[in-house]
Amino acid sequence: MGSLEEAVEHVDVLVVGGGPVGLITAYQLAASLPSPYRIKIIEKEPKSAQDQYGRAITLYPRSTEMLDQLGLADALAQECFACRTTASYDKDGNEVAGRGWYFMENMKDTKWDFALVLRQKYQEEIFRQALKREGVSLDAPVSLIDIQVDDTVGWNRYKITATVQNGVTGARNVIKCKYLVGADGGRSFVRRAMDIPFDGASSEDKWVRIDGVIETNMPKPRSYAAIESPTHGNVLWAALDHGATRIGFAFTAEREKAYAEFNEDAAVKEAIASVKPFTLLFKQVDWWTIYVVGQRIARNMLVKDCVFLAGDACHTHSSGAAQGxxxxxxxxxxxxxKLSLVLRGLAKPELLHTYETERLPNVHRLINYDKDISRLMTMQLPIGWTGDPKADPNEVLGHVMAEAATFSSGLGIYYEIDHQLNASSTFSSASGSVPVEAGHRAPDVTLQKPGTLESTRLQKETPNIAQFYIVVFAGDISHTKPSMTAFSNAVATSKVLSNRSLPISFLTIATTSGPSAYELLGGVPFGKVFYDVKKVAHSRYGVNVNEGAIFVLRPDGWVGTSMEIAPDAVDKLKGYLGNFLILEADQ
Structure with missing residues (x-):
């Protein structure tokens, strides 16, 4: 009996799936959880198979911002192809303005104003190395073969019993864990084992993707391009890292009849035909695939308060918009x-429910969008189309992609006001300003450090280390000093906001500068101090420099709430944080 107990491994979180989603989930947890918390990540495929080319290639600005706040974006930028150029060509090879991927040239209000193109093979290696530096290595090939959940066990207890099997030795081991994250792809074992319905359907459409090193006479080969082929739909042309190129096209049933077997030679032949009237020569083929287009969504992303689904395990769609x-x-x-804060006993367990309530609506938005563009890219008008039945699908596609530009870039993705995590603001933006609302991305802005006056950015100063940031826009101190002093005194006497064990940090941003932040503010400042002498940051957040404002930023870089610098600001902050954090009541 004793030997059996010793064979059981105990971990806090078991992550199933060693792709980007699983690796980033495990990395965040490993980086934000102190010892003795334990994270384990397994992958059923051997490393050699995982290190193939192909699969996902494109990170849009908001994704890169989030990875930047995790300290990973610079390494990706070192290896990527930074795509800022797009082109669309009609069937005769003439360039057509404003169609296809053109929205990529207008992804502004961010440092990462380009498509970061880096094949998944290289991304995963960067993520694996970062995870290893946090003391966690990917275990592969190891498969999850059974999950049992004890519903009588409460939050933050070992309620999950997982059985895993080594793909080389066949040995089985039992893992007890508090939480399990299924990031194990479209055929997710976790989803199936937990009987989570996967709603949706596959279409009859097939698409081909092929990567390699090529020669061509296309005018803008190192770009994200679309070729409006009458035989292969709206053809994707994507310049890749390391001088390679990806070509993707619709493979109709009519063209399929020409092949007894669709192999690499056939994929090359069809790729050459798809880009006509341009010429194409493959000097090297790195990878190719053919797949059926479909859209499916898991009914739930969290079950039994302890098992989560993420990535393709809970939503699959075409690669048409490069959103996977x-x-x-x-x-x-x-x-x-969220999982980090709950595990550490700093947040209420109910915070985990917001994962599903925030992410699921955005997944539905993506699927609805993907249904339209996947049909348009195969030269079919969307289902339920009420416009001109003879409309050119390529032209309609241009409009659809333009309308969805901020969603595609990620910069416009938002979470609904819920009066808890995303609480309605009591602060009113300055006249003529576009409000930065709760549940929306916190814009990155340039700031200056005290002393050196060197430039930095808000997102660099608010890394995602599982803590909230209370950003005090102090404005012009000569005007805001009375309210700042009153707020400072209230914070100092609040045992909640001065509690250093809470996952909160303060930042102060002033529009005036001086040789000393202490002298400028007339006392000890709130956390780090930065200058905004040109008032760009205040303007972007809609803050009147004579009044100031307070913004609470979530760990993931979305705005939680905002308010005026007023006598009741401390009570409002305590009320907001108390919605989801475990606070000690003021004495």
Whole structure:
């Protein structure tokens, strides 16, 4: 009996799936959880198979921002192809303005104003190495073969019993864990084992993707391009890292009849035909695939309060909008900090329910969008189309992609006001300003450090380490000093906001500068101090420099709430944080 007990491994979180979503989830947890918390990540495929080319390639600005706040974006940028150029060509090879991927040229209000193109093979290696530096290694090949959940066990207890099997030795081991994250792809064992319905359907459409090193006479080969082929639909042309190129196209049933077997030679032949009237020569083929297009969504992303789904395990769709990995990263980042805070006993367990309530609506938005563009890219008008039945699908596609531009870039993805995690603001933006609302991305802005006056950015100073940031826009101190002093005194006497064990940090941003932050503010400042002499940051957040304002930023870089610098600001902050954090009442 004793030997059996010793064979059981205990971990806090078991992550199933070693792709980008699983790796980023595990990395966040490993980076934010102190010893002795334990994270384990397993992957059923051997490393050699996982290190193939192909699969996802594109990170949009919001995804890169989130990875930047996790300290990972610079390494990706070192290896990526930074795509800022797009082109669309009609069937005769003439460039058509404003169609296809053109929205990529207008992804502004961010440092990462480009498509970061880096094949998944290289991304995963960067993520694995970062995870290893946090003391966690990917275990592969190891498969999850059984999950049992004891419903009588409460929150933050070992209620899950997982059985795993080594793919080489066949040995089985039992793992007891508090939480399990299924990031194990479209055929997710976790989803099936937990009997979570996977709603949706597959279409009859097939698409081909092929990567390699090519020669061509296309005018803008190192770009994200679309070729409006009468035989292969709206053809994807994507310049890749390391000088390679991806070509993707619809493979109709009519063209399929020409092949007894569809192999690499056939994929090359069809790729050459798809880009006509341009010429194409493959000097090297790295990878190719053919797949059926479909859209499916898991009914739930959290079951039994302890088992989560993320990425393709809970939503699959075409690669038409290049959203798969981006959406999965949004899942991972949304879940990571919440799970960390609950595990550490700093947040109420109910916070975990917001993972599903925030992410599921955005997944539905993506699927509805993907249904339209996947049909348009195969030269079919959307289901339920009420416009001109003879409309050119390529032209309609241009409009659809333009309308969804901020969603595609991720910069416009938002979470609904829920009066808890995303609480209605009591602060009113300055006249003529666009309000930065709760549940929306916190814009990155340039700031200056005291002393050196060197530039920095808000997102660099608010890393995702599973803590909230109370950002005090102090404005012009000569005007705001009375309210700042009153707020400072109230914070100092609040045992909640001065409690250093809470996952909160303060930042102060002033529009005036001086040789000393202490002298400028007339006392000890709130956390780090930064200058905004040109008032760009205040303007972007809609803050009147004569009044100031307070913004609470969530760990993942979305705005939680905002308010005026007023006598009741401390009570409002305590009320907001008390919605989901475990606070000690003021004495």
């Amino acid at each position: 990995m981006n959406t999965g990263l949004h899942d991972a980042v949304n879940l990571g900090w």
